[in-house]
Amino acid sequence: MTNPLSKLNSILENLLFVWLGLSFILLIGEKAISLPPILQVIGRGHPLLLHFPITLILIGVIFLLFPSLRNNETFRDIGAKSLLWGSNLAGITVIAGLILAREDYEGDSLLWHQWAGMVTFWGASFIYFFQKRNLKQIAIPAVALGICLTLTGHWGANITHGENYLLAPLNPPAEQVPLAEAEVFDHVIQPILQAKCESCHREGKTKGELRMDNLSELKKGGKSGPFVVSGDLTQSLLTQRINLPLEEEEHMPPKNKAQLTEEEFQILTTWVESGANFEGKLVDLPQESELFQLASLRFSSEDSYDFEPASGSTIEDLNTYFRKVSPIYPESPALEVSYFGISAFEPSSLKDLQKIKEQLVNLRLDKMPLSEVNLDFLNDFPNLRELSLNFTELTAGQLESFPLLDQLEGLSLSGNSLTPDAINRIAEMENLQNLFLWNTGLNDSQKQQLSEQLPNTKIDFGFEGKDIILPLNSPxxxxxxxxxxxxxxxxxxxxxxxxxxxxxxxxxxxxxxxxxxxxxxxxxxxxxxxxxxxxxxxxxxxxxxxxxxxKSGLKPQNVELLTQPSPNYKAQLAETLFDQIKGKNNHTSGEWLGYSDKAFEAEFSLEENQHPTNIGISLLYHEGAYIFPPVKVEIMGWRNGKAETLISDQPTQSEKIREIRSELLTYKLPDGNFEKIRVKLYPIQSLPKWHPGAGAKGWVFIDEILLN
Missing domain, CATH: 2.60.40 (Immunoglobulin-like)
Known part of the structure; x- marks a missing residue:
């Protein structure tokens, strides 16, 4: 009678030749063979399967490698069986991997991983049959198999987690880049992409035909469109995908991966909105720009400013209704000062700036009447880098004896008439990096002269298209x-x-x-x-x-959500509506209640002394993420236990995709003592034809109700 275990061994040995043949066919016929979807499912099981053969083959190698183990019949038998089972599972894993490799995988790591995996499978099968005939010579092949197995895992990790994943902990940490040297793309944008996106978009794994580990490939975009379109949030693949609701299949990063933080989301969005430049330093951005404000916090400013910060009380005292004093970016010791309100300007107020003479690096006096002011006061600020004196009625005498501020890097004199002597005076300021001279009355020869005298200065003489009418940027x-x-x-x-x-x-x-x-x-x-x-x-x-x-308003006695929001956008549930915390312009920030399948409906009770006359509903609109105005707003009130409709409104619907923004719907309430009020917002159930997701359900996002 045949031993069942012996029969099973025979079946497994024969199966090895089946896997060998199938893997060889798939390897050499990769381009020519068309596979049904069911086999793609098997292919995606590759990461799940691979751990079993690794463990079994390693047990087999260890039991056959050491003489004390392989000379023991029991251990030798365990090692042989581990190799047999491990080789069979390795064969199945190799076949699944070859199928999986057809899905957006390419590159050197994939090629090395494929061949190392094949060699591991073939080698394990060879050693299994070889050990039956010549057990004494098994040590060297077993060591080679162990090395091959390790290399297979290393190249596989490179595909899954990125280049040199295994040895990355041994690499020294990247040196902190000072703010003055930080590049916008290299040091701000690319680290975010590397942390949250590259695992699926790099050499060896290019989902959607998009690679992010190579700049030239990144600029090409993917099969669904360009990665970024300068200044266009709706056409840029990056901002399209990160703004989609988490439930959407195309939302990036995928919901099973680490999501962007609020800061990362805002940085990527403002980078695209500001032009999506791949070159340029962070310090070259306007310091009031949102991208600079967000990104500058990531870098040390110690190399830029070595003076002590001014006290908070000093800054508070200097702030008035005609003068604003603030850090050039959060946590910076360097200060900027702006004046406004021509009628309120007093030249004597400039003396107050002596209190922050060390910290003042940016001074804006645009449109202030300075014709009677002695400009020598500017010499008192040793760290002044930027000076803006546009349209300040400066006289020829003031400009011809303008202080020579050696530390000054940027100067704006637009709207002031420059004489030849004034031009020569400005030409002595050789350290200037940027000079703005719009509407200063210079002729072409004078402009040429100044450009030659300051060859290292970027001079902006303004736009002179006499017959071209262009639109202004928004304020x-x-x-x-x-x-x-x-x-x-x-x-x-x-x-x-x-x-x-x-x-x-x-x-x-x-x-x-x-x-x-x-x-x-x-x-x-x-x-x-x-x-x-x-x-x-x-x-x-x-x-x-x-x-x-x-304006934050009354807080009702109690609040109840009559319909529950989406589990992914539930914020603090009912507490959200009157917590007086305004949600950020990002629907994934965790501060919004999101509704799609059903209407938002909340009810709140009022105390006897609460008589609101106005109600405001704070909403988020972002058409690119399917977030639209509600198609209908219903507000009901109860007086003496009797309900009545107070408001029934159909807000104006969106006609195009616009930037993400907060909106406020306000309604006047009729006079009367209300015991409770109910608010109901209906989300759009079918997006309009002009929308890329036409026909899909839209969303309503709400974060506050204001009673005043």
Whole structure:
């Protein structure tokens, strides 16, 4: 009678030849063979299968390598059986790996891993049969098999985790780059891509035909489109995918991988929005830009400034309604000072800056009347790097005896008339890196002369397209926060100082004639939205820019969510709505309630002394991530136990994909004592035809309800 174990061994030995044949066919016929989907499923089991043969082959190698073990019949038998089972599983693993290799894998690591895996499988099969005939000569092949198995795992780890994954802990940590030397792409953007994206987009594994480990390949983009399009968040593959809801299959990084942090998300978004440049230093960005503000925190500024910071009380004392003093970026000891409000300017106030003479590196006096000011006061600031004196009515005498500030790197004198002697004086400032001379009355020969005298200075004489009318950039809105308790200060600015900024607070679109002109900071005390545009002669008015501001209101007695949000966007559930914490402009930040399959519905009870007259609903809009305005808003109130409809509104729907933004829907409530109020927001159930996801369900995202 045949021994069952002997019969099983015979089957396994014969199967080895089956796996050998199949693996050989798949290896040489990779391009010619078309495989059904079911085999792709088997291929994706490769990472799961590979651990079993590794363990069994290693047991076999150890039991056959050492004479004290292989000379023991029991141990020798265990080693042989481990090799037999391990070789069979290795064969299946190799076949699954060859199938998996057809899916977005390529490169040298893949090639080495494939052949090392084949050699490991063939070698294990060879040693199994060889040990039956010549057990004494088995040591050298066993050592070779162990080495081959290790190399197979090393190249496999390179494919899965990146180049040199195994030895990476032995490499010395990268040296901290000082802020002055940090490159925007190399030291800010690329480390994020390496940490969160490269594992699926590099040599050996190029999902979507996109590689991120090589700059030239990265710029080519993938099969779904360009990686980045300068300034375009909707056409850039990077921002498209990171903004998709986590449930979407194309959301990146995949939901089973480590997600971008809030800081990383904002850095990538602002990088694309600001032009997605692959070259240039971080310090060359405008210091008020969001990208600089975010990224500069990652680097040491010790090499740039060696002076002590000014005290917080000193900075607080210097801040007035006509002067702003602040660090050039968070945590920096270096300060910048800006003046505004021509009517409020007092030349004597410049003496106050003596308190921060060591820390002052950036001084902006644009549009201030300086014709009577002795500019020698500028010599008191030994670390002054940037000076802006645009449209300050400087006289010929002031410019012809302008202080020679050796440490100055940037100077702006636009809107002041320059005489020949003034030109010669400025030409003595050889350390200048940037010089702005728009509308200074220079002729072509004078411009040529100054350019020759300052060959190492980048001089901007302004735009002179006489017959071309171009649109202005939108102004910039600066506010410390969105949600405030008492009053909020809002500032508007534009890089071209000759522009006029007009704004509205009543919801109407600003125009160039009747809308208020911005001249000094605006203080608001109620919720609303500011809308602003820039205008200038011989220019087309800018696109509108908006920003919402929200006054924190009454907190009701208790709040209940009548419908539950998506598990991935549940924030702090009902507590979110009245916690007076404004959500960031990122739907994955964990501060938003997200609804798609059903309407948002919440109910809150009011105390007897609470009589709100207005209600505000704080929402997030981002069409690229399927987040739209609600198609309908219903607000109901209860008086004396009886319900009535207070508001029924259909907010204006989006007509195109725009940037991510906070919005505020405000409604006036009728007079009366309400016992409770219910708010219901209906998400769009079918995205419009113009949207890339036409027909799919949209989302409503809410973070606050404001009762005032």
């Amino acid at each position: 910039k809105i600066t506010q410390d926060r969105v949600l405030f308790s008492d009053s909020l200060r809002i500032e508007l600015s534009h890089p071209i100082q000759s522009t006029t900024i007009r704004f509205t607070l009543d919801g109407t679109e600003p125009d160039s004639i009747s809308s208020p002109v911005y001249s000094e900071p605006i203080y608001v005390k109620t919720s609303g939205k500011i809308r602003a545009k820039a205008f200038a002669p011989e220019w087309i008015g800018s696109e509108e820019i908006t920003s919402v501001f929200m």
